[in-house]
Amino acid sequence: xxxxxxxxxxxxxxxxxxxxxxxxxxxxxxxxxxxxxxxxxxxxxxxxxxxxxxxxxxxxxxxxxxxxxxxxxxxxxxxxxxxxxxxxxxxxxxxxxxxxxxxxxxxxxxxxxxxxxxxxxxxxxxxxxxxxxxxxxxxxxxxxxxxxxxxxxxxxxxxxxxxxxxxxxxxxxxxxxxxxxxxxxxxxxxxxxxxxxxxxxxxxxxxxxxxxxxxxxxxxxxxxxxxxxxxxxxxxxxxxxxxxxxxxxxxxxxxxxxxxxxxxxxxxxxxxxxxxxxxxxxxxxxxxxxxxxxxxxxxxxxxxxxxxxxxxxxxxxxxxxxxxxxxxxxxxxxxxxxxxxxxxxxxxxxxxxxxxxxxxxxxxxxxxxxxxxxxxxxxxxxxxxxxxxxxxxxxxxxxxxxxxxxxxxxxxxxxxxxxxxxxxxxxxxxxxxxxxxxxxxxxxxxxxxxxxxxxxxxxxxxxxxxxxxxxxxxxxxxxxxxxxxxxxxxxxxxxxxxxxxxxxxxxxxxxxxxxxxxxxxxxxxxxxxxxxxxxxxxxxxxxxxxxxxxxxxxxxxxxxxxxxxxxxxxxxxxxxxxxxxxxxxxxxxxxxxxxxxxxxxxxxxxxxxxxxxxxxxxxxxxxxxxxxxxxxxxxxxxxxxxxxxxxxxxxxxxxxxxxxxxxxxxxxxxx
Amino acid sequence: xxxxxxxxxxxxxxxxxxxxxxxxxxxxxxxxxxxxxxxxxxxxxxxxxxxxxxxxxxxxxxxxxxxxxxxx
Numbered sequence: 001x002x003x004x005x006x007x008x009x010x011x012x013x014x015x016x017x018x019x020x021x022x023x024x025x026x027x028x029x030x031x032x033x034x035x036x037x038x039x040x041x042x043x044x045x046x047x048x049x050x051x052x053x054x055x056x057x058x059x060x061x062x063x064x065x066x067x068x069x070x071x072x073x074x075x076x077x078x079x080x081x082x083x084x085x086x087x088x089x090x091x092x093x094x095x096x097x098x099x100x101x102x103x104x105x106x107x108x109x110x111x112x113x114x115x116x117x118x119x120x121x122x123x124x125x126x127x128x129x130x131x132x133x134x135x136x137x138x139x140x141x142x143x144x145x146x147x148x149x150x151x152x153x154x155x156x157x158x159x160x161x162x163x164x165x166x167x168x169x170x171x172x173x174x175x176x177x178x179x180x181x182x183x184x185x186x187x188x189x190x191x192x193x194x195x196x197x198x199x200x201x202x203x204x205x206x207x208x209x210x211x212x213x214x215x216x217x218x219x220x221x222x223x224x225x226x227x228x229x230x231x232x233x234x235x236x237x238x239x240x241x242x243x244x245x246x247x248x249x250x251x252x253x254x255x256x257x258x259x260x261x262x263x264x265x266x267x268x269x270x271x272x273x274x275x276x277x278x279x280x281x282x283x284x285x286x287x288x289x290x291x292x293x294x295x296x297x298x299x300x301x302x303x304x305x306x307x308x309x310x311x312x313x314x315x316x317x318x319x320x321x322x323x324x325x326x327x328x329x330x331x332x333x334x335x336x337x338x339x340x341x342x343x344x345x346x347x348x349x350x351x352x353x354x355x356x357x358x359x360x361x362x363x364x365x366x367x368x369x370x371x372x373x374x375x376x377x378x379x380x381x382x383x384x385x386x387x388x389x390x391x392x393x394x395x396x397x398x399x400x401x402x403x404x405x406x407x408x409x410x411x412x413x414x415x416x417x418x419x420x421x422x423x424x425x426x427x428x429x430x431x432x433x434x435x436x437x438x439x440x441x442x443x444x445x446x447x448x449x450x451x452x453x454x455x456x457x458x459x460x461x462x463x464x465x466x467x468x469x470x471x472x473x474x475x476x477x478x479x480x481x482x483x484x485x486x487x488x489x490x491x492x493x494x495x496x497x498x499x500x501x502x503x504x505x506x507x508x509x510x511x512x513x514x515x516x517x518x519x520x521x522x523x524x525x526x527x528x529x530x531x532x533x534x535x536x537x538x539x540x541x542x543x544x545x546x547x548x549x550x551x552x553x554x555x556x557x558x559x560x561x562x563x564x565x566x567x568x569x570x571x572x573x574x575x576x577x578x579x580x581x582x583x584x585x586x587x588x589x590x591x592x593x594x595x596x597x598x599x600x601x602x603x604x605x606x607x608x609x610x611x612x613x614x615x616x617x618x619x620x621x622x623x624x625x626x627x628x629x630x631x632x633x634x635x636x637x638x639x640x641x642x643x644x645x646x647x648x649x650x651x652x653x654x655x656x657x658x659x660x661x662x663x664x665x666x667x668x669x670x671x
Numbered sequence: 672x673x674x675x676x677x678x679x680x681x682x683x684x685x686x687x688x689x690x691x692x693x694x695x696x697x698x699x700x701x702x703x704x705x706x707x708x709x710x711x712x713x714x715x716x717x718x719x720x721x722x723x724x725x726x727x728x729x730x731x732x733x734x735x736x737x738x739x740x741x742x743x
Contacts, residue, residue: 333684
């Protein structure tokens with residue numbers, strides 16, 4: 001039965017190898033030279049092996065009559081030996097080199113010892129050479145698959161992250177010339193045609209276009225850009241030709257910084273990766289020594305204490321099976337691949353993770369601390385409401401804006417913005433600023449007062465108090481109360497959803513820190529469903545608060561701080577993990593944070609956490625699965641249930657499954 | 672001084688071994704081998720000539736992984 005299965009498997013291998021060579025081998029970049037050579041070797045070795053299967057030992061024994069006694073036996077051995085060398089010569093060579101360099105325990109050595117041992121047993125019994133060669137063959141197939149799959153997914157992930165522009169168009173003597181972006185000097189004018197990437201940060205001097213920023217932010221909605229706007233590299237101009245004056249060198253441009261960050265991300269190793277490389281160092285020698293013990297001790301015990309025959313060959317065979325299982329490949333390959341795929345998938349969504357270690361910490365995050373302004377709110381003061389107005393809202397706004405037209409205070413600026421038109425100063429006269437209270441002025445000859453409740457009291461005008469939070473501008477026209485305007489920082493559209501989705505992602509505690517007044521802060525927190533609020537904090541107070549929160553949290557849970565990265569760098573670095581938002585174009589944020597969200601959508605925070613959880617879940621799945629299968633096979637091998645075929649399939653099969661599982665980390669779009 | 676080199680290595684474990692071998696090479700302050708991007712980042716100790724150090728690094732790496740390649 002087993003013979004038949006092996007025959008069928010060999011036939012499949014021959015067909016598959018031929019097919020792979022024919023189809024993938026021809027494609028451009030399908031296989032490397034090494035991989036093609038290996039495939040050819042696999043094909044030849046499998047074919048010869050299959051052929052030899054149809055020539056049983058008896059057939060060779062007939063040769064004895066024509067040559068010398070036991071000639072058939074030796075000829076048969078030589079046939080198998082040739083096949084063995086075809087498939088395994090490089091392993092043997094590497095194993096020899098390893099011993100020469102005093103580095104004994106690597107997988108080459110293990111495979112060499114296991115298969116040579118099996119060959120030796122076969123010579124001794126004039127039995128199955130098939131097993132040794134088949135094990136070597138399947139091992140090589142596994143190695144080939146690993147190299148192919150990993151290489152392929154490595155290239156795929158890298159190409160996902162590849163936002164590197166290949167050239168910049170510079171106009172010289174009326175003609176466009178493509179030059180290396182590195183060679184473009186600051187201040188020169190480059191031309192970006194529709195469909196091309198903006199190679200270097202700069203300012204548009206001519207033309208307008210919609211910019212696709214999806215490679216940077218994951219946001220598919222295009223941005224409009226016109227003359228005078230700043231553009232950052234990495235965007236794709238979709239509709240028009242742009243002339244851009246560069247403001248930075250290529251190496252300092254956004255795209256270079258991001259690339260640098262992402263490419264180096266997987267160099268920062270996570271604790272799981274460290275664990276695995278340490279584990280691999282111990283595991284392989286440990287299994288080798290137990291194999292040695294398994295080969296020697298049981299037969300000795302049988303002879304000395306039980307009075308039985310030693311059965312050396314049985315125990316040596318079991319020991320060899322051990323060796324086959326001892327390669328830690330599945331773990332060593334799949335864990336970095338998982339992290340790499342996770343980081344790649346996240347960067348596709350506009351989430352830059354600076355290292356595997358940060359992905360790991362993020363997955364353990366239980367407390368998320370927000371800086372209010374710029375993360376949950378837009379950080380821009382806006383007119384949020386007009387109440388109790390005696391006239392049309394726009395008319396009231398017009399009066400207020402005109403009265404405040406001389407002021408450069410943020411509040412008056414937001415009034416101007418809401419008004420929407422350039423205020424006509426000639427309509428305004430007798431402007432009087434009453435510091436800390438507001439202004440009075442004559443607009444179109446009518447007395448207008450705009451300011452806070454103190455101003456109203458000062459003028460003796462009765463006003464209606466507002467229950468909304470924010471800054472209230474009361475307006476009186478012609479000495480009579482005309483209503484009030486509420487100006488406040490606007491909560492971001494997705495902020496509430498973001499907090500809810502954090503909770504569903506397993507975050508226990510959300511905290512908001514702000515320098516704003518208590519009333520405003522409490523109201524925002526309540527409307528968003530945030531657990532704790534600390535208001536009226538100075539920047540130094542925020543660091544203290546975070547340190548306090550770090551002290552009270554329980555051991556393994558991690559604390560993440562989310563800020564806009566502009567003035568909270570100390571807090572970002574103090575937290576277990578710092579997340580900067582809306583970092584597109586802000587170098588300071590990219591520097592200070594561990595995780596950078598390219599746009600300012602707070603929903604991305606929970607997305608980042610979900611990605612990290614998924615990635616770590618896959619990492620643990622792989623660790624547990626690979627170890628469980630290995631230990632099960634070791635146990636079965638020790639008692640003689642698992643033979644070498646099962647061992648090699650356990651080894652290669654686990655590796656293949658772990659690699660495929662790792663690649664799942666890349667699919668994070670729907671999280 | 673930090674420098675980045677392109678490398679060619681087939682298996683992740685070999686990359687780990689190369690990293691270790693590089694770290695032990697004289698003149699190297701720290702080294703990271705990134706299997707996924709096939710890159711090696713070497714930080715040289717002060718006053719060391721990267722070229723001559725990298726020669727030894729290549730030699731040490733060849734010892735642990737005969738197939739590996741470092742683009743100098």
